[in-house]
Amino acid sequence: MEGDNKERGNLVEIWEDNVDIKDLLIAMIFCVGFSLGGYVVAFGETPPLIFGLGGGVIGFIISSILIKPKRKLTMLKEGEE
Amino acid sequence: MDPTIIMQMILAGVLGAILYTIIGIAPGTDETAVLAPVTIALALLGLSPHVILAFFISAIVAKKLTDSIPVAIAGIPGGVMAAPMVEHAMVLKQHGLPDVSIRKMASGSVIGTLVSLPVSLLIAYLILPVADTVAEYAGLIFTLGAIFLALLTRNKILSLAIIVPFAMLIMGLRHLYWGLGIVPEDTNVFVSFFLGITIGPIAFTLFELLNKKMRKNMPRVGYKEIDMRKTGKEKGFPNPFKILTKKESITSAIGSLFGTITFFLTPVGMTVFWGELITRHIKDPVQRASRAISTMDGLTNATYIAGTLIPLIAIGLPLSPMAIGPAAGLFNAPPVFTPEHNIHHLLSIGEIMTATIIGAAIALAITFFITIKFSTQICAVVFKYIPHEALIGLFAGLVVMLAYMDAGVMNIFGTILVALVAGLLYRNGVNYGVMFMVLYAAPWMLGLF
Known part of the structure; x- marks a missing residue:
């Protein structure tokens, strides 16, 4: 298969939805990195867990911006099948 | 009660409801992973225990109301708990009735909440005198629960056969951590093993992707x-009792009652078991599906609330799958809460009920309204802008971090080990319920030998 074939045939289904393996890897690196990183570098009186959760959210937001959802939405009008 | 505390509870309830309305819709979000941390x-x-409890109750009620929306609109479960409902919701979708699905499910949830609140209180009162004895037999109860659930799975022999080995895996890792001095000997590593089981199937798939041959053979x-189908507009404030037929209201209530009584068993297992049992006799597919989804939704909601409230009021130990999973933070969040000093000990029964009722009422008012009115719009936004990869990533990130929090770097690998074994078993027909029960029962069970 060649280059621009994301539309069909390049994705795998994981947990009820379709993902691109490369994008998944990117998202995992960002999310795991930021949450674990946040927990480890935590400072001050704030519990490290807060840093970890915050890191997870940051990782999630970054990957949401970088990665396009692999879903094709079609709106059906009433009565259509 | 102090009016500032009441205001704070209301505020916490509103926040919980809004946040978990969105999280509930996102596909594949696991209750424990999104609620416990x-x-x-x-x-x-x-924060004050009142506020935490109000937030938690509002969050579970909201999450439960919304995780069935993507099921109805797109056939994708919004959470593990919504999975049993997919089959029935698809029947309604095929008949062009997704908005009926949503309304029935949401109304079932409302009934589940209304039934389980008083019944949970009643059961808690009944248990109170024997609470100490129940706490003593928790191990036995969980072991019997594991056997019972194993008999309900599609691979009964394997499910029964893995009970002891799986307990050995759990206890083996715990003893290893104790032996190496990673955690003190009275600390049972729990949350990360629990999450390990939860992510088992997905972790297994991810590791398979590392195998080039498997990757090539994976269906692309x-x-x-x-x-998506635009749902009809609903005028005025929706009334759950008008949305459901009389029979549906009654089976939802009965299902919720059973769900409340079996609070100590795993919610997914009970949802499938009671849901199918109550609706098995109905012939017409549409009627059967609509009865099944309203009943199951009521039931899951009821087991959630009962599983949190009953142990919280009566025992103070997390003696239900719900309490030990998603609600774990109410019982054990050291150093603030410990099994000897948590919400059970800090709040009176009246205070627990006040916080619960405030949380539940706010979530029902906000989320039920939103669910019925704007379900299609919210779904479209979530589907359009939230990539599945990011959700899996976030989930993996939380699990890795919590594993590290539980017992350091070593436990990240320990959790991967648990996840891989759980994933392999899951693939072969052992359901989550059996593994969760074994996780709770492991110390007692292996103490027998």
């Missing part, structure tokens, strides 16, 4: 095509 974090922040798919 946030509750633990709130506890560690030193294109973009997920989702046909």
Whole structure:
């Protein structure tokens, strides 16, 4: 298969939805990195867990911006099948 | 009660409802993964127990109301708990009735909440005198629960056969951590093993992707095509009792009652078991599906609330799958809450009920209204802008971090080990319920030998 074939045939289904393996890897690196990183570098009186959760959210937001959802939405009008 | 505390509870309830309305819709979000870390974090922040409880109850009610929306609209479960409902919701979708699905499910949830609140209180009162004895037999109860659930799975022999080995895996890792001095000997590593089981199937798939041969053979798919149907407009404030037929209201209530009584068993297992049992006799597919989804939704909601409230009021130990999973933070969030000093000990029964009722009422008012009115719009936004990869990533990130928090770097690998074994078993027909029960029963069970 060649280059621009994301539309069909390049994705795998994981947990009820379709993902691109490369994008998944990117998202995992960002999310795991930021949450674990946040927990480890935590400072001050704030519990490290807060840093970890915050890191997870940051990782999630970054990957949401970088990665396009692999879903094709079609709106059906009433009565259509 | 102090009016400032009441205001704070209301505020917490509103926040919980809004946040978990969105999280509920996102596909594949697991209850424990999204609820436990946030509750633990709130506890560690030193918020008042009233506020934490109100937030938690509002969050579960909201999450439960919304995780069935994507099921109805697109056939994708919004959470593990919504999975049993997919089959029935698809029947209604095929008949062009997704908005009926949503309304029935949401109304079932409302009934589940209304039934389980008083019944949970009643059961808690009944248990109170024998609470100490029950706590003593928890191990036995969980072991019997594991056997019972194993008999309900599609691979009964394997499910029964893995009970002891799986307990050995859990206890083996715990003893290893104790032996190496990673955690003190009275600390049972729990949350990360629990999450390990939860992510088992997905972790197994991810590791398979590392195998080039498997990767080549994996079925490739294109973009997920989702046909969404605009739902009809609902005028005025929706009334759940008008949305459900009399029979549906009654079976929802009965299902919720059973769900409340079996609070100590795993919610997914009970949902499938009671849901199918109550609706098995109905012939017409549409009627059967609509009865099944309203009943199951009521039931899951009821087991959630009962599983949290009953142990919280009566025992103070997390003696239900719900309490030990998603609600774990209310019982154990060291150093703020410990099994000897948690919400059970800090709040009176009246205070627990007040916080619960405030949380539940706010979530029902906000989320039920939103669910019925704007379900299609919210779904479209979530489907359009939230990539599945990011959700899996976030989930993996939380699990890795919590594993590290539980017992350091070593436990990240320990959790991967648990996840891989759980994933392999899951693939072969052992359901989550059996593994969760074994996880709870392991110390007692292996003590027998």
